[in-house]
Amino acid sequence: MSMTADAVPDAPAPATPITTTYHPAHPLNLFRTVGVLMRGPRDPTMLVDGVTLWRASRTPEGIATLALRQSGEGIHATAWGPGASWMLEQLPVLCGADDDASGFDVSGHPILADIARRTISSRLTRTDLVFDALVSATIEQKVTSLQAFGAWRVLITRFGERAPGPTPRPMFAPPTIDGWRGIPSWAWHRAGVEPPQSRAIVRAAERGQRIADAVIAAETGADRDRILTSLPGIGAWTAAETRIRALGDPDAVSIGDYHLAHEVGFxxxxxxxxxxxxxxxxxxxxxxxxxxxxxxxxxxxxEARRGPRLAPEDHRTR
Structure with missing residues (x-):
């Protein structure tokens, strides 16, 4: 895909949407559950418009746009595009239907018990889109959220595909795996992604869909970590973040996070x-x-903040 930096491709030709209503068997807060997937307020793949949550994805059956709205009747879903049926079939797990908290007990810790009571409608979401989760996590290695979200926005908008449907603003599905592999080095640099991260993504893309299939087929978190960390440039933090975002892994811990251990300890x-x-x-x-x-x-x-925020360093002028 080629365009100038400021160009926005035309939306796909209008397609007939398909709809469904999902009736969760558990308390559900849609925005707390699915909203964690959003990579910053200007994420081109997700947005919240009033009471509607929009999500653009590249599914195994093609790109699709999903619009979700919660009411007392359930989750009203409308989908457009070649992957619309896949998106609606995947809707229950996106909303946490497979999130099994059996055996989870925080009653002995008053603070956790109180939070659990107040957030009972939050579920662990699952997308089953492993490669996209791996890419977004890799971009977020060793940089601030502001830098990572900006890079994600630039790359998806420039090399992704315009999402179908009447979206409130132009939205984009991520590139294909081959599309990620074909992004030139100068484009990674211009987006603010450092060479170690861009190389890791390109090398993962060289393995193709089979790496994502292997992760989904693996039976344990340890097996999934082993598969993911066998890729050059993918460590424990990125593997855990991929498991969390794509598979809703209830046991994944992002070792090496700049803030997480401090927050858990405090x-x-x-x-x-x-x-x-x-x-x-x-x-x-x-x-x-x-x-x-x-x-x-x-x-x-x-914990009260002790010093100034980390100032992001812009390497693009080098």
Whole structure:
């Protein structure tokens, strides 16, 4: 796909939408559950417009746009594009239908128990789009969220595909795997993605869909980590983030995160800890450690900021 930096491709020809209503068997807050997938407020693949959540994806059957609206009757879904049927079939797991919290007990920790009570309608979402999750996580390695979200927006808008349907603003589905592989080095640089991250994505794309299929087929988180970290440039943090975003993994822990261990430690003990300390604190909830992290991030006590925010460094002028 080729266009000038400011050009916006025309929307696809109008297509007949298909609709359904999903009736969850569990309490559900749509925005808290699915909204965690949004990569910043200007994400070209997702947006919130009033009471409607829009999502553009590249499914195994082609691109699709999904519009979701929650009411007392359930989740009203409308989808456009070649992948519309796939999107609607996947809607229950997107809304957390496979999120099984059996055995998860935080009743012994008053702070976590209170947050769990207040956020009972938040579920772990699952997209089954492993490669897109891997790409977004790789772009977010070792940079600020502001930098990563900006790079994601530039790359998706320039090399993705215009999403179908009456979206409130132009939206884009991510490139194909071959499309990611074909992005030139200068475009990565212009978007603000450093060579180690762009090389990791291109090398993963050289493995094609089979790497994503292998991750989905793996039976344990350890097996999925082994597959993902076998890719050059993919470490424990990126593997965990991929598992969380694509598979709703309830036990994934993002080791190596700049803030996470500090936040978990402060919420559970009142003091900062390192990654080893975080794993020790989370050990009583083995199998559900991501659930504990979500509770802490949703409403746990936060340490007062001690210094200025990290100033992003722009490498594009080099």
């Amino acid at each position: 919420a559970l003990t009142g003091s900062r800890v390192d990654d080893d300390g975080m794993l020790e604190l989370l050990a009583p909830w083995a199998g559900h450690r991501q659930r504990v992290i979500r509770l802490i991030l949703a409403g746990g006590p936060r």
